[in-house]
Amino acid sequence: MTSPTPRPAPDRSEAVLSRLQLLVTRKLDGLLQGDYAGLLPGPGSEAGESREYRPGDDVRRMDWPVTARTTTPHVRRTVADRELETWLALDLSASLDFGTGQWLKREVVVAAAAAITHLTVRGGNRIGAVIGTGGGASAPARRWRGGPPPAGPGVLTRLPARSGRKEAQGLLRAVAGTAIQPGRGDLGALVEMLNRPPRRRGVAVVVSDFLAPTEQWARPLRKLRVRHDVLAIEVVDPRELELPDVGVLPVVDPESGELHEVQTADPRLRQRYAEAAAAQRAAIAAALRGAGAAHLRLRTDRDWLLDMVRFVAAQRHARTRGTTR
Numbered sequence: 471m472t473s474p475t476p477r478p479a480p481d482r483s484e485a486v487l488s489r490l491q492l493l494v495t496r497k498l499d500g501l502l503q504g505d506y507a508g509l510l511p512g513p514g515s516e517a518g519e520s521r522e523y524r525p526g527d528d529v530r531r532m533d534w535p536v537t538a539r540t541t542t543p544h545v546r547r548t549v550a551d552r553e554l555e556t557w558l559a560l561d562l563s564a565s566l567d568f569g570t571g572q573w574l575k576r577e578v579v580v581a582a583a584a585a586i587t588h589l590t591v592r593g594g595n596r597i598g599a600v601i602g603t604g605g606g607a608s609a610p611a612r613r614w615r616g617g618p619p620p621a622g623p624g625v626l627t628r629l630p631a632r633s634g635r636k637e638a639q640g641l642l643r644a645v646a647g648t649a650i651q652p653g654r655g656d657l658g659a660l661v662e663m664l665n666r667p668p669r670r671r672g673v674a675v676v677v678s679d680f681l682a683p684t685e686q687w688a689r690p691l692r693k694l695r696v697r698h699d700v701l702a703i704e705v706v707d708p709r710e711l712e713l714p715d716v717g718v719l720p721v722v723d724p725e726s727g728e729l730h731e732v733q734t735a736d737p738r739l740r741q742r743y744a745e746a747a748a749a750q751r752a753a754i755a756a757a758l759r760g761a762g763a764a765h766l767r768l769r770t771d772r773d774w775l776l777d778m779v780r781f782v783a784a785q786r787h788a789r790t791r792g793t794t795r
Contacts, residue, residue, distance in 0.1 A: 571771030
């Protein structure tokens with residue numbers, strides 16, 4: 471007889487969410503909240519005023535009547551939609567249950583979800599989520615009906631998109647109460663859940679460490695980008711980038727359970743590890759760039775909220791200058 475999978479204590483989850491809400495409200499409210507449709511300001515669909523063409527502008531938005539009258543190239547501005555549907559794909563596989571900085575990686579996932587929810591929930595916008603845990607992706611997707619999502623190997627859970635702060639808080643409580651399962655998750659299957667069924671154009675945010683092979687998730691992400699604005703939030707721990715010199719270090723693969731002992735006193739080993747980690751992160755960044763997704767990296771040993779503020783501010787500044795990246 472197996473014992474039930476432990477879940478985070480409800481009181482602790484509520485305290486963490488309350489603290490996160492306070493942090494997000496203090497630093498983001500009034501600073502980044504605007505009339506944009508979601509976290510990343512998109513071009514919108516409603517016609518607005520014209521302005522002179524700048525290098526980097528989309529030529530498909532050329533305003534030919536104004537260009538003909540003024541003999542100067544002009545583009546038509548568009549107003550961002552006021553109602554948006556945002557979907558979160560949250561990877562809570564076993565590799566996210568790790569952290570050597572101020573936070574565990576799974577805590578950064580929950581924190582990022584809280585910040586994005588705060589940025590998009592106003593104005594009648596709807597937000598939903600799909601959650602993937604470990605154990606493989608063989609189990610069918612389950613629909614959330616309130617309370618913590620069900621436990622089980624390879625669970626993919628869909629939390630329907632709803633509007634309102636109360637519903638958003640319920641979504642975050644469900645995310646925080648999700649138990650991580652042992653075994654490998656399928657990030658590609660998780661992203662594919664955002665492609666089916668087809669939805670109207672909106673924002674899709676994928677939060678993961680992206681440690682799964684790129685060929686597993688790159689194609690579904692490219693498919694997602696065809697219809698939606700996509701933001702990929704990569705969660706990284708410093709020990710995944712370099713090893714400390716601490717002698718013999720026992721390490722356990724959280725997805726397979728395999729135990730290894732690593733002699734970190736060997737400088738050549740540490741150098742090879744750092745080079746391999748850098749190559750892996752470069753491959754992840756290239757795959758995200760190839761999929762057309764905006765890329766934000768959050769670390770467990772840094773102020774994730776400050777990094778998010780800087781990222782969103784840089785994106786909006788790039789938009790005002792006529793560039794997209």
